[in-house]
Amino acid sequence: MPEQTNIKVIVRVRPYNQRETEQNQRCIIKVMDGSSLLFDPDEEDDEFFFQGAKQQYRDISKRTNKKLSMEFDRVYDTDRTNEDLFMECTAPLVDAVLDGYNCSVFVYGATGAGKTYTMLGSENSPGLTFLTMRDLFEKIQSQQDIRKFDVGVSYLEVYNEQVMNLLTKSGPLKLREDSNGVVVSGLVLQPIYSADELLHMLRLGNSNRTQHPTDSNAESSRSHAIFQVHIRITDHNTGAKRSVKLSMIDLAGSERAASTKGLGMRFKEGASINKSLLALGNCINKLADGLKHIPYRDSNLTRILKDSLGGNCRTLMVANVSMSSLTYEDTYNTLKYASRAKKIRSVLRQNVLKSNLPKEFYVKKVTELMSEQERLLQHNKGLEAKLAQMERSGNNGYDPQELKPWFNRIDAVYATVIKLQQCVIGLRSKIQTLSYRQTLKKDFEQLRKIVTLDQRLFQEDYKLFTNYVNALGARNQKYTDELPLWRNKLEAACINLKKLKLEAKESKYHHILSLYLSNKDLEVQLSKQQINSNHLTGINNEQAENSSLLRKSFSMICDVLHQLYNRLEETQKLTPEIQGVYERLERKMRFTESETEATAQDMELDALLAEQHEEDEPSSALTSSARKRNRTRRYTHTLTNSEFVLHLGVDSFEDTDSDTDTVEDSQQQFKKPRNLDVTQVIASNTKSHKALTATVTKPRPVSHRMVSDMLSDQNVCGSADKEKMKQALLKSSKFTTQGLQRTCAAAIQKENLKFSANCVRKSPRALIAKTLAGSSATLRKPISRLAGTLGSGAKEAPVVRINRAASFRVKK
Numbered sequence: 146m147p148e149q150t151n152i153k154v155i156v157r158v159r160p161y162n163q164r165e166t167e168q169n170q171r172c173i174i175k176v177m178d179g180s181s182l183l184f185d186p187d188e189e190d191d192e193f194f195f196q197g198a199k200q201q202y203r204d205i206s207k208r209t210n211k212k213l214s215m216e217f218d219r220v221y222d223t224d225r226t227n228e229d230l231f232m233e234c235t236a237p238l239v240d241a242v243l244d245g246y247n248c249s250v251f252v253y254g255a256t257g258a259g260k261t262y263t264m265l266g267s268e269n270s271p272g273l274t275f276l277t278m279r280d281l282f283e284k285i286q287s288q289q290d291i292r293k294f295d296v297g298v299s300y301l302e303v304y305n306e307q308v309m310n311l312l313t314k315s316g317p318l319k320l321r322e323d324s325n326g327v328v329v330s331g332l333v334l335q336p337i338y339s340a341d342e343l344l345h346m347l348r349l350g351n352s353n354r355t356q357h358p359t360d361s362n363a364e365s366s367r368s369h370a371i372f373q374v375h376i377r378i379t380d381h382n383t384g385a386k387r388s389v390k391l392s393m394i395d396l397a398g399s400e401r402a403a404s405t406k407g408l409g410m411r412f413k414e415g416a417s418i419n420k421s422l423l424a425l426g427n428c429i430n431k432l433a434d435g436l437k438h439i440p441y442r443d444s445n446l447t448r449i450l451k452d453s454l455g456g457n458c459r460t461l462m463v464a465n466v467s468m469s470s471l472t473y474e475d476t477y478n479t480l481k482y483a484s485r486a487k488k489i490r491s492v493l494r495q496n497v498l499k500s501n502l503p504k505e506f507y508v509k510k511v512t513e514l515m516s517e518q519e520r521l522l523q524h525n526k527g528l529e530a531k532l533a534q535m536e537r538s539g540n541n542g543y544d545p546q547e548l549k550p551w552f553n554r555i556d557a558v559y560a561t562v563i564k565l566q567q568c569v570i571g572l573r574s575k576i577q578t579l580s581y582r583q584t585l586k587k588d589f590e591q592l593r594k595i596v597t598l599d600q601r602l603f604q605e606d607y608k609l610f611t612n613y614v615n616a617l618g619a620r621n622q623k624y625t626d627e628l629p630l631w632r633n634k635l636e637a638a639c640i641n642l643k644k645l646k647l648e649a650k651e652s653k654y655h656h657i658l659s660l661y662l663s664n665k666d667l668e669v670q671l672s673k674q675q676i677n678s679n680h681l682t683g684i685n686n687e688q689a690e691n692s693s694l695l696r697k698s699f700s701m702i703c704d705v706l707h708q709l710y711n712r713l714e715e716t717q718k719l720t721p722e723i724q725g726v727y728e729r730l731e732r733k734m735r736f737t738e739s740e741t742e743a744t745a746q747d748m749e750l751d752a753l754l755a756e757q758h759e760e761d762e763p764s765s766a767l768t769s770s771a772r773k774r775n776r777t778r779r780y781t782h783t784l785t786n787s788e789f790v791l792h793l794g795v796d797s798f799e800d801t802d803s804d805t806d807t808v809e810d811s812q813q814q815f816k817k818p819r820n821l822d823v824t825q826v827i828a829s830n831t832k833s834h835k836a837l838t839a840t841v842t843k844p845r846p847v848s849h850r851m852v853s854d855m856l857s858d859q860n861v862c863g864s865a866d867k868e869k870m871k872q873a874l875l876k877s878s879k880f881t882t883q884g885l886q887r888t889c890a891a892a893i894q895k896e897n898l899k900f901s902a903n904c905v906r907k908s909p910r911a912l913i914a915k916t917l918a919g920s921s922a923t924l925r926k927p928i929s930r931l932a933g934t935l936g937s938g939a940k941e942a943p944v945v946r947i948n949r950a951a952s953f954r955v956k957k
């Protein structure tokens with residue numbers, strides 16, 4: 146980006162030299178401050194005396210002082226050193242050069258005004274060229290790692306309009322212009338590699354410079370000297386190159402030709418100097434006026450300085466003046482020039498050259514830049530998403546980064562709670578399942594005992610059964626012992642959770658955190674439900690499997706019973722009592738009115754469906770206030786849930802405690818020594834199942850109840866309650882009264898051959914009635930005997946099959 150800047154102009158005032166001191170010359174420059182001066186001020190002792198008396202009025206024959214106040218970028222009084230000028234004015238130019246800007250420093254002033262002193266200095270006080278070059282080389286050295294510098298110098302002299310090479314003492318050289326500006330034909334740059342070499346060149350050039358003594362200066366420089374340092378900078382990383390130029394120009398004295406009092410060559414010299422300086426003055430004026438056409442071509446000096454004055458260059462002009470009134474006119478002219486020069490504006494551009502690096506370099510660079518751009522795009526997207534998230538969070542300026550540690554802590558605490566909860570509930574599930582299996586096994590062992598004919602065989606099996614039950618008990622005990630440990634751990638985790646919740650409540654993010662915590666509580670609740678659900682599914686599967694075996698066994702028992710009934714009927718041994726029991730059993734198994742009625746759960750479901758329906762169709766009969774009440778009720782319910790969830794960790798196992806109590810009750814019952822019959826088996830079995838599946842209790846299947854009732858009746862029959870047996874048989878929907886009667890009659894007939902087969906077919910009921918009337922024995926005995934009788938001719942005896950079926954496969 147081009148940058149517009151003015152030429153920087155500073156004025157340096159030289160102290161009196163010996164001649165001026167001797168002549169007691171008046172001081173015509175008064176330095177006001179660092180940037181202004183007063184030219185031709187009033188003298189302090191400028192008082193007018195007439196005939197020894199101080200007069201009120203001044204000497205009218207005396208010229209009026211100009212008292213011109215002038216402003217410059219800097220004004221240096223006589224006491225300021227070259228070092229001061231360097232530090233404040235040329236050191237910044239060195240930085241600009243290394244940044245790729247062309248820079249020029251030129252000194253302007255009358256002969257003996259101190260130009261050479263400023264530019265070259267002396268042994269004791271090195272000038273700006275020396276100080277600047279030394280600084281330049283120091284900075285070059287410090288940047289060698291990142292950039293490569295190729296430095297070349299030239300030292301030219303423009304004397305009598307001829308351009309000479311001071312380093313080779315050759316010339317005159319021609320000037321030409323190309324796209325890079327004015328070029329000196331045939332000028333070869335001298336490469337240098339150190340500051341010492343550079344200073345050596347400088348000294349060499351100075352020694353070749355044309356000097357002649359003048360009135361004003363015994364070592365007056367009669368030419369314009371242009372010392373230029375050309376630097377090519379190559380960036381190691383990018384390969385970008387730039388070429389810059391630093392010019393230090395010591396102009397010849399700008400005095401009037403007359404003042405040098407030269408003749409012949411000296412006059413020509415002076416005229417030439419004046420011509421070039423006049424051309425320089427013209428250029429400065431036109432540039433200051435902002436004109437487009439600048440007559441640079443009027444002299445070789447202006448051609449060479451074209452770059453420094455109006456081109457792409459940071460320029461510093463040092464106007465040297467003497468404080469002595471001896472050079473009044475020259476000083477005035479110099480200051481006028483300097484004032485004009487202040488108005489010149491330069492347009493600065495960094496010089497960058499195309500590099501001739503191979504194509505691969507650029508391909509690599511482009512690839513790198515593209516991937517960097519891609520990375521930045523992604524980063525930008527992430528930032529935009531974060532911003533959107535922050536805006537969504539109510540524009541409250543929440544920083545997700547600040548919330549992240551909170552979320553991490555909450556996640557960690559909840560993960561522990563969930564894991565421990567899984568352990569505790571898992572253990573409870575295992576304990577309950579094992580207890581259930583133990584109970585089942587015991588109950589079915591009782592059932593087996595009932596149906597097993599060979600008691601010796603039963604006793605042998607009973608040992609195996611005991612081992613199995615003991616093993617289950619041992620496992621159960623192990624889990625029961627472990628449970629308190631895990632409960633304690635869970636309790637500790639819940640206490641941690643409560644503390645964290647209190648902490649979150651105090652936080653400035655409590656709104657967000659409470660939502661997050663509620664969400665987490667729901668996760669805990671869900672996890673608990675899932676474990677419970679798995680537990681119930683497992684229990685139900687075992688129950689279904691056992692039910693299936695029970696059904697098969699029962700079916701076989703009924704088969705035998707049926708045959709027995711028929712035999713009794715056939716053999717005329719069927720008593721009215723047996724018949725009554727059958728009828729009762731049959732009646733019991735028949736569907737009742739109450740079973741067809743809707744249960745409480747059915748009604749609850751109906752209500753829920755109705756409510757849902759109402760929500761789907763808001764225009765239903767409900768008034769808006771009623772709907773509102775409903776909504777409020779639901780909302781309150783949700784809130785209550787959420788409150789519950791907040792304390793879930795503790796509540797969860799308190800809840801489970803109540804479950805455990807039920808199970809423990811049932812366990813205690815199981816431990817009681819008892820002689821169970823089938824009725825008790827089913828009853829207690831049902832009870833334990835009820836306890837285990839409390840949360841998903843469903844009405845027992847009708848068939849289940851029928852089976853239970855029937856067996857119960859069978860038992861009752863065993864206690865000789867014949868009427869009950871009869872009723873059970875009559876209630877049965879599976880067997881018809883007639884079918885059962887025939888089965889029993891046939892069984893009785895087979896055992897008691899006094900009944901004819903015809904009797905069984907025609908009046909089985911009478912046959913059974915007769916038999917029962919004459920017998921007080923339990924039904925079990927004749928059934929067993931009858932079963933044995935029936936089984937003798939069969940391929941596999943039904944009782945054996947029942948026996949086997951009763952050996953329920955209980956899971957380990």
Ligand SMILES: Nc1ncnc2c1ncn2[C@@H]1O[C@H](COP(=O)(O)OP(=O)(O)OP(=O)(O)O)[C@@H](O)[C@H]1O
Binds near residue numbers: 256362397
């Ligand atoms: N600031 C200064 N402090 C002390 N001495 C100075 C200062 N400036 C110049 N002089 C002295 O004044 C004399 C003339 O200075 P200088 O040669 O630099 O003048 P000049 O402008 O280069 O003249 P010319 O144009 O004739 O070459 C020298 O002896 C120099 O040492």
